Each structure stands twice: as structure tokens, then as C-alpha cells.
Amino acid sequence: MSDMLSAAFVTVFIATVIAQAMPLMLAAVGETIGEQAGVLNLGIEGVMLIGAYSAFVATLVSGSFWVGVLAGIVGGIVGNLAMLVLNVWLGLNQIVIGLAVTLIGEGITSVLYLQNYTKSPASLGTPPKIAIPGLSDIPVVGPSVFGQTGIFWIAVIVALVLAFAMARTNWGLSTRSAGQKPSSLDAAGGSVVRTRSIAVVLSGALVGFGGAYLSLITTATFSPMLTNGLGFIAIVITMLSRGRILVVMITSLVYGLAVAIGPALQVIGFTVPADIIKMLPFIIVILMLIVFARSSVVPPALGTPYTRGAR
Amino acid sequence: MNTETSAARRFAEGFIRAVVPVLLALIVSAFVMMAIGASPLEFFAGVWKYGITGNNWQRSLVLMAPLVIVAVGLIVAFRGQLWNLGYNGQYLLGAVVASGLGPILFDVMPAFLATIVVFIVAVLAGAVWSLIPAILKARYGTNEIITSLVMSFIAVGVVNLLIKGIFKDPGVTTPQTAVIPDDELLPYIPGTQIHIGFVIAIVLAVVAQFVLSRTSFGLRVDIFGASPKAARHVGLNSTWMVILLFALSSGLIAFAGSIDILGQFTYQRADWDPRYGDAVMPLVFLARFRPVAAIPFVAFYAVLATGGTLAAQQAGLNVDFLLVIVGLILLFMTITEYIGDRRKLGQSYVPAGLRRTVLKPFLGSSVASSSAGTSATESRSASERTSV
Numbered sequence: 079m080s081d082m083l084s085a086a087f088v089t090v091f092i093a094t095v096i097a098q099a100m101p102l103m104l105a106a107v108g109e110t111i112g113e114q115a116g117v118l119n120l121g122i123e124g125v126m127l128i129g130a131y132s133a134f135v136a137t138l139v140s141g142s143f144w145v146g147v148l149a150g151i152v153g154g155i156v157g158n159l160a161m162l163v164l165n166v167w168l169g170l171n172q173i174v175i176g177l178a179v180t181l182i183g184e185g186i187t188s189v190l191y192l193q194n195y196t197k198s199p200a201s202l203g204t205p206p207k208i209a210i211p212g213l214s215d216i217p218v219v220g221p222s223v224f225g226q227t228g229i230f231w232i233a234v235i236v237a238l239v240l241a242f243a244m245a246r247t248n249w250g251l252s253t254r255s256a257g258q259k260p261s262s263l264d265a266a267g268g269s270v271v272r273t274r275s276i277a278v279v280l281s282g283a284l285v286g287f288g289g290a291y292l293s294l295i296t297t298a299t300f301s302p303m304l305t306n307g308l309g310f311i312a313i314v315i316t317m318l319s320r321g322r323i324l325v326v327m328i329t330s331l332v333y334g335l336a337v338a339i340g341p342a343l344q345v346i347g348f349t350v351p352a353d354i355i356k357m358l359p360f361i362i363v364i365l366m367l368i369v370f371a372r373s374s375v376v377p378p379a380l381g382t383p384y385t386r387g388a389r
Numbered sequence: 390m391n392t393e394t395s396a397a398r399r400f401a402e403g404f405i406r407a408v409v410p411v412l413l414a415l416i417v418s419a420f421v422m423m424a425i426g427a428s429p430l431e432f433f434a435g436v437w438k439y440g441i442t443g444n445n446w447q448r449s450l451v452l453m454a455p456l457v458i459v460a461v462g463l464i465v466a467f468r469g470q471l472w473n474l475g476y477n478g479q480y481l482l483g484a485v486v487a488s489g490l491g492p493i494l495f496d497v498m499p500a501f502l503a504t505i506v507v508f509i510v511a512v513l514a515g516a517v518w519s520l521i522p523a524i525l526k527a528r529y530g531t532n533e534i535i536t537s538l539v540m541s542f543i544a545v546g547v548v549n550l551l552i553k554g555i556f557k558d559p560g561v562t563t564p565q566t567a568v569i570p571d572d573e574l575l576p577y578i579p580g581t582q583i584h585i586g587f588v589i590a591i592v593l594a595v596v597a598q599f600v601l602s603r604t605s606f607g608l609r610v611d612i613f614g615a616s617p618k619a620a621r622h623v624g625l626n627s628t629w630m631v632i633l634l635f636a637l638s639s640g641l642i643a644f645a646g647s648i649d650i651l652g653q654f655t656y657q658r659a660d661w662d663p664r665y666g667d668a669v670m671p672l673v674f675l676a677r678f679r680p681v682a683a684i685p686f687v688a689f690y691a692v693l694a695t696g697g698t699l700a701a702q703q704a705g706l707n708v709d710f711l712l713v714i715v716g717l718i719l720l721f722m723t724i725t726e727y728i729g730d731r732r733k734l735g736q737s738y739v740p741a742g743l744r745r746t747v748l749k750p751f752l753g754s755s756v757a758s759s760s761a762g763t764s765a766t767e768s769r770s771a772s773e774r775t776s777v
Binding site: 168185189311351 | 421521534535536540543547549550667670674705707710711715716717719722723726727
């Protein structure tokens with residue numbers, strides 16, 4: 079038991095929770111923006127993989143993690159273009175497009191990775207960390223929370239800014255009305271298609287960022303099917319959080335806790351089969367769904383393409 | 390507007406709408422192959438060679454057995470507008486029942502009886518597993534796409550635990566179940582290497598077609614799918630309908646898993662997942678949710694997958710490329726559908742001639758060709774057993 083309480087152990091544990099939670103948080107924030115605007119993107123598993131792979135390649139080639147993150151964001155936006163054109167602009171079935179994007183994302187990243195990197199598996203090394211003066215000297219919490227990479231801080235700030243913007247700005251209002259009652263947005267002089275387009279692009283950028291975080295920092299490498307269902311968990315978290323980005327952030331930490339607890343138990347001597355550790359997040363998600371099923375509310379216009387004048 | 394169309398015209402339209410997306414997907418995938426430095430010609434030649442020529446067509450038919458049953462399972466749910474996407478988990482659950490419970494049962498009872506018991510338990514396992522998404526959907530309207538997907542990930546874990554735990558063959562170091570001896574497997578169709586699962590699958594598709602299109606139950610499913618509200622008005626219990634359709638769908642997919650183990654694979658290894666559902670799903674859309682119409686699509690895919698595994702290696706690709714083709718088929722399907730609807734319903738105010746011109750770049754933009762197949766299709770010869 080004394081091992082468990084050692085400062086070094088807790089520090090590692092907190093750092094693991096954060097590392098696991100961040101990609102999910104970014105993806106879920108992206109999905110939230112899309113869903114609030116009325117676009118249910120089932121393809122984010124594929125979009126995340128595209129982001130993760132682009133970030134991985136760009137970082138290997140350029141040697142800079144910042145270039146990698148940028149590439150991940152661009153990759154995410156490109157991955158979401160199918161949703162933008164086919165669903166938002168042409169009004170085609172979201173479920174089918176979403177699944178297509180997931181399959182294509184999984185297939186193409188796996189094929190490209192195996193073709194280019196299997197012979198010489200590449201790893202990225204550690205991204206530079208920024209120790210915040212003062213705060214990072216706090217024992218236990220300091221090194222794990224305040225000694226993170228700059229990318230971590232950017233991600234946190236982006237999420238907080240978006241939480242504020244969604245709740246308190248005109249942009250947030252029109253985005254939410256595009257998902258709640260598109261016709262009222264239209265009547266008020268806004269453009270539903272433009273609002274949704276912006277939301278989908280932004281959502282793609284965030285999901286791509288999430289993928290980049292996953293490959294660059296959480297796992298520090300890429301492998302086929304790296305996300306392993308993370309995209310779908312992000313969709314569940316989005317549904318359960320009812321569009322509140324701060325809740326998304328907290329729920330993601332719960333997920334991070336669920337992932338980190340398995341290895342931690344092993345360290346203190348409980349042997350937990352790897353399969354159970356892998357299942358744990360999904361079990362927690364399904365339990366949350368069962369318990370909170372009643373309150374998982376989605377915007378009324380979610381999934382329906384908007385046609386002006388149609389009822 | 391003339392709403393009456395001749396049967397021939399409807400057939401032709403349906404055919405075009407079904408075949409065009411596949412062709413476009415193959416053309417685009419050929420370009421993708423060229424872009425990543427593989428040879429599409431080599432690949433397609435390989436698909437033909439390893440998927441059809443010699444005795445290879447028999448391997449393709451063997452692969453069709455689980456695929457057709459999975460297709461029927463998906464159609465049952467999709468007809469009622471229930472999106473059961475937990476197919477990977479349900480298939481593996483059915484498979485693990487056969488590979489884990491099978492060897493135990495074959496020891497204590499005649500092979501015929503044991504096979505029946507395995508099938509029943511597999512179907513029940515699948516049906517019970519789908520209760521959570523079904524009940525959440527029926528009671529609280531929770532999106533079944535998400536719940537069934539999450540349950541699928543849990544099922545994969547449960548199956549792995551079983552294979553590494555109580556079902557593990559103690560004689561082997563790798564986590565896998567005991568190999569079922571040849572004389573306890575499903576019999577071959579005389580004169581071929583195709584097990585009778587193929588016949589079962591085809592019969593099942595025909596029966597499902599009949600039930601869905603010619604019985605009152607089928608009508609109820611269609612009404613429910615069209616509008617659960619309307620269904621309630623005509624006295625259908627929607628809670629029961631959701632649970633029943635989910636159980637049927639999931640049970641059938643699990644059945645496909647058990648038939649695949651008893652028919653071709655003979656044992657199951659941890660972390661094995663052929664992901665048949667991902668491949669079949671677009672095909673059932675193309676078949677307009679009609680079980681019999683799904684058979685030719687499944688046959689096409691089976692050849693692509695059987696030949697594609699070897700062909701992909703030769704063309705310098707990874708078998709995951711098949712996912713890209715399937716995804717492209719889905720995308721082109723929605724686009725074809727869009728164009729078809731526009732033209733038929735005349736929603737556009739643009740005159741017909743001009744509309745055709747406007748749509749032209751759209752139709753023409755998708756060029757190019759083809760691609761590849763995967764999926765573990767092995768004969769049951771001992772030499773190939775290792776690949777499960």
C-alpha cells in the first residue's frame with residue numbers, strides 16, 4: 079500500500095489520466111459543436127485516425143511537434159469534408175456517410191502506415207515540456223499537471239474558449255439554433271448552411287487535433303486502428319454532456335481515470351487481464367448510458383438536413 | 390407526373406442504382422492504388438485468379454455462407470429502421486459459442502445433436518446480448534447506433550477473455566480454442582468442398598425474403614420502420630418490436646459466427662475479428678434491404694475478398710484496403726441515390742435538360758477503378774489452420 083501512495087506513483091497516475099483524457103476531450107468538444115449545429119458525425123473515428131496519421135507523418139518529416147499538430151488539424155478538416163459536402167450541402171444520409179468516413183479512414187491510414195513504416199518502425203520521442211514557474215514546483219501535482227507540453231495548454235485553452243463562445247456569443251447562439259430549430263435561424267436572417275458548414279469545419283479541426291494529440295503525445299507513435307473506438311466514445315460523451323463543453327471536459331477526465339486505473343492496479347499488485355483493462359472504458363460508458371439514459375438529450379434537428387420551406 | 394412505372398423500368402433503375410456505386414468505387418479505388426504505388430491491374434487480375442479460377446470459386450462460396458446470414462440479420466433490423474451496428478461483437482459471440490462450447494458438447498453427444506445445441510445457444514447468446522441496446526432504445530430512445538457499437542467493443546473483450554480463459558486449448562501455448570475434428574464439422578455438399586452452411590444461408594435468405602415481403606409480420610416491420618408513430622396507431626407495440634427485431638438481427642449474426650466456426654475455421658484465436666459486418670453493411674443498402682437481392686452483391690464481395698487477400702499482397706497492398714473500397718461504395722451509394730431521387734421526383738425547378746447538364750460534372754467526377762479483398766477465408770485443410 080505504501081507504494082500506491084508514493085508521490086512518484088501518484089504523479090505518473092495523474093499524468094496518465096490527463097494523457098488519456100485529452101484526445102477524447104478534443105474529439106468530444108469537436109463532436110459537440112457539430113451536434114449542436116445539427117450534424118451528427120459518426121465518422122469521427124475515421125477523422126481522428128486521419129488526423130493522427132497526418133500528425134505522425136508530419137512530425138517525423140519536419141521534426142517539429144507543432145507542425146505535426148497543424149497537420150493533424152488540417153487532416154481532420156479534410157476528413158470532415160465528405161460530411162460537409164455530402165451532408166450539409168447536399169443533405170444526404172448522415173449515418174451512411176459517417177460510417178463510410180470511418181471505414182475509409184481506418185483502411186487508408188492502416189494501408190499507408192503498413193506500406194511506409196513497417197520495415198523501419200518509427201517513434202517520435204518526447205515533445206518539449208513547458209514547466210510553469212512556481213506551480214510546477216508543487217509536489218505531486220506540479221510535475222504531472224503543470225509540467226505538460228505546450229500542446230496540452232493550447233488544447234485546454236481552445237476548449238475553454240469554445241465553451242465560453244458556445245454559451246455566450248452570437249456565434250454560439252446561431253450554432254445552437256441551427257441544431258435546435260433551423261427554420262428560426264433562417265427566419266432571423268442567418269444562414270443554416272453556412273452556420274453548419276463552419277461548425278463542421280471547426281469540428282473536423284478539433285477531432286483532427288484530438289487524433290494528433292493521441293499519436294504525438296498519448297502513444298508517441300502511430301499504429302493501425304490506433305483509436306480503437308475512441309471516436310465512438312466521444313460521441314457517447316457528447317450525448318451525455320448535452321452540449322455543455324465544460325461537462326465534456328470533466329467526463330473525459332472520468333474516461334481517462336477509467337483507462338489509467340487498470341495499469342495502476344497492476345503496479346500495486348492486482349493482476350488485471352489486459353482484456354478487462356481494454357473493456358473498462360466501454361463498460362463505464364454503457365453503465366453511464368444505462369444510468370443517465372433519460373437525460374441524454376440531443377438537439378431536435380440533429381441528423382436532419384435543412385431544406386428551406388420544408389416542414 | 391407519371392408515378393406508374395413498368396416493372397421492367399423499375400428493375401432497370403434499381404439495377405443501375407445498385408451497380409453504378411460499386412463500379413465507381415472500384416474505379417476510384419484503382420486511382421487510390423496507383424496513388425500509393427500499387428498496381429490496380431495486378432490486383433484485379435489477382436482477384437480473378439484467386440477468387441474464381443480453379444477450385445477457388447468454392448472458397449468464395451464458403452465465405453458467402455456467413456456473409457449472407459449476416460446480411461439477413463442486418464436487413465431484419467434495418468427494415469425496421471433500427472441501426473444495429475454491434476455486428477462485430479455479435480458475430481464473435483456466436484463464433485466463441487461454437488469454438489468453446491462445441492468441443493465440450495461433441496464429447497458427450499452425437500455430432501448432429503451437438504451442432505443443433507451449439508446453433509441454438511449461439512442464437513440465444515446473440516439475442517440476449519442485444520437486449521441492452523434494444524431496451525435502452527425502446528424505453529428511453531437512446532441512440533441504438535452508439536449503444537450497439539459500445540456493446541460490440543465489450544463483446545470483443547468478453548470473447549477474448551473466454552478464449553484466454555475457460556475455452557483455451559491447454560495443449561497449445563497461444564491463446565486459442567481446441568480444434569474441432571473434421572468428422573464433427575458441418576458436412577460438405579457432395580462432390581465439393583463447400584459445407585452445408587452455404588445451403589442454410591441461401592435458404593435463410595429466401596425464407597427471410599418471403600417473411601418480410603409476403604406475411605403480416607413483414608408488413609408490420611415495414612410500417613414500424615416507416616413510422617413508429619403510425620405503427621402505434623395501428624396497434625403495434627413498439628417496445629416489443631424494437632426488442633424482437635434487435636434479438637432476431639443479433640441472433641442471426643451470432644448464428645453466422647457459429648456456422649463459420651463449424652463449417653470452415655474449426656477453432657478460434659484471441660483477437661481474431663474478420664469484421665464481416667463492415668463489408669456486408671453497404672451491400673444490404675445496395676440490395677434495398679431485400680435478402681434475396683443481397684445474394685449477388687455478397688457473391689461479388691466474396692470473390693473480391695477471397696481473391697483479394699493474396700492479390701493485395703502481390704500488388705503490394707495491405708488487406709485493410711478492402712475497407713477503403715467498402716467505404717467508397719457507401720459514399721457513391723448516397724450520391725447515386727441523391728441523383729436518382731432528384732431526377733425521379735423532379736424536386737428541382739431546373740428544366741430536365743439543363744438539370745442533366747448541371748449534374749454531369751457530378752456524375753463524371755467520379756472516375757476510376759477498383760480494388761481489393763480481405764478476410765480470412767481458409768479451407769479447412771490442416772496446413773492453413775494457422776491463419777485464423
